[in-house]
Amino acid sequence: MNVILLGPPGAGKGTQAKLLEERHGMVQLSTGDMLRAAVKAGTDVGKIAEDIMKRGDLVPNDVVVSIISDRIDQPDAKRGFILDGFPRNVAQAEALDAMLEKKGLKLDHVIQMEVDDEALVERITGRFTCGNCGAGYHDRFKPTKVAGVCDVCGSTEMVRRADDNETTVRSRLATYHKETAPLLPYYKKRGNLVQLNGMAPMDQVAEEIKTVLAADQRLSG
Ligand code: ADP
Ligand code: ADP
Ligand code: ZN
Numbered sequence: 001m002n003v004i005l006l007g008p009p010g011a012g013k014g015t016q017a018k019l020l021e022e023r024h025g026m027v028q029l030s031t032g033d034m035l036r037a038a039v040k041a042g043t044d045v046g047k048i049a050e051d052i053m054k055r056g057d058l059v060p061n062d063v064v065v066s067i068i069s070d071r072i073d074q075p076d077a078k079r080g081f082i083l084d085g086f087p088r089n090v091a092q093a094e095a096l097d098a099m100l101e102k103k104g105l106k107l108d109h110v111i112q113m114e115v116d117d118e119a120l121v122e123r124i125t126g127r128f129t130c131g132n133c134g135a136g137y138h139d140r141f142k143p144t145k146v147a148g149v150c151d152v153c154g155s156t157e158m159v160r161r162a163d164d165n166e167t168t169v170r171s172r173l174a175t176y177h178k179e180t181a182p183l184l185p186y187y188k189k190r191g192n193l194v195q196l197n198g199m200a201p202m203d204q205v206a207e208e209i210k211t212v213l214a215a216d217q218r219l220s221g
Contacts, residue, residue, distance in 0.1 A: 113205065
């Protein structure tokens with residue numbers, strides 16, 4: 001099963017994608033994570049993306065379309081993938097359609113998480129992750145059990161994203177409303193859009209996603 005998790009920055013896409021990986025063996029494909037890895041490694045893609053990401057603008061379509069296409073071709077994506085942060089505009093959605101058709105794959109569900117802008121700012125400015133294993137946390141909504149120590153791997157290397165500050169968040173939200181929100185009518189027309197209340201607690205959102213996916217016989221676990 002292949003799904004898109006759609007929602008503004010901070011909606012909980014990464015959180016839910018990681019739960020789907022753990023519980024259902026699917027694979028999270030996050031263009032944001034891939035771009036951050038490219039920036040860190042100093043690749044050509046990273047050099048293009050770095051300043052754009054700092055501003056909260058979108059990286060050029062051809063760049064993200066190409067990295068997603070290559071990633072989908074890797075063997076683990078056959079288990080079913082969760083697109084997190086892609087597509088982000090109508091041109092990317094059209095490129096995804098063409099790409100999936102060419103690869104003989106289909107999209108089963110587009111799941112959108114709706115969250116108020118003010119709640120998003122609070123979520124993003126309190127977000128941090130474990131630099132060792134990637135586990136996600138929040139100062140208020142999901143603190144580590146022991147301050148500064150990862151619950152999962154015990155690492156004390158906690159990282160905050162350079163673009164998770166209030167100024168860049170406002171710009172990312174504006175980009176979302178202008179560029180990404182038009183994907184809602186795009187997928188609604190196709191009949192595979194499901195809209196969930198992303199303001200609910202994480203476990204409740206996870207249950208709702210599970211219900212959507214469980215309607216599909218191919219879900220394991
Ligand atoms: P969030 O998890 O907060 O939604 P992401 O990690 O998905 O943020 O994205 C971080 C940044 O990476 C974006 O602000 C944008 O600059 C870039 N980016 C990620 N995915 C895409 C995409 N599909 N198209 C263009 N730019 C992207
Ligand atoms: P996205 O990938 O959509 O940008 P994340 O999954 O990284 O969003 O979530 C943003 C922040 O909000 C994280 O710190 C996460 O722990 C927290 N968070 C995620 N889902 C919820 C929720 N349902 N309620 C409260 N906080 C949440
Ligand atoms: Zn960890």
